[in-house]
Amino acid sequence: MNDRIELTGLRAHGRHGVYDFERERGQDFVVDAVLELDLRPAARSDDVADTVHYGELAERLVAVVTGEPVNLIETLADRLLTVCLADQRVRAATVTVHKPEAPVPHAFTDVAVTLTRTRDR
Template identity: 65%
Template sequence: MDFLDEIVLTGLTVFGRHGVYTHEREEGQDFTIDLRLRLSLDQAAASDDVTDTVHYGELAEKVAAIVAGEPVKLIETLAERIASAALEDERVQNVTVTVHKPHAPIPLNFADVAVTVNRSRPPQALEDITI
């Protein structure tokens, strides 16, 4: 692969029950997710076939299920779970995930709290080379 293209999904807002405090888990709140997938899109562009790319609608549903699913204490953990799900598609070489928690329990005026993780597929092991 000579280059990496991108699929970007921003602003996916899903209700979840994540947080350190009990009231966050009981009451829940909205979380907003941004994804940036890096992969080659040349085959999809040539074939014009959705099976040759990451179906961003299906990925959005998978991410929404993670956010709406099992609660975690830290949005760092949530971001890691989302990144792992995106890397399940072998075509994805790298993913950047940002989890926004705009209603975090901070007793000050603020616009947003966010955590961003950047994860890459481990390099493939080289086969034994004989010279």
């Protein structure tokens, strides 16, 4: 199955990180999510109930980013994957968490962690 829903560049302000100043000030995180599922039912019915509503998915993902702080973006990505796999129709999901303001003492473009999980059947 090659059907996918992709939500890229979802930006939210969170307070994740190992340093106190990251928890106090917070920073923007950017999330990319790719869901693998059978989209034929939605294509046939033309009904949003037959697919993953990406607007509602975005709300749930933002709630995680803006919610309880964690030390590592690996942990944050794992929590976001749990949200993506909550819909039983999703067979696999990939989440990338970008931390463009990471406290790195050198010039860089991005720090990101990507996790992929498939549904245990």
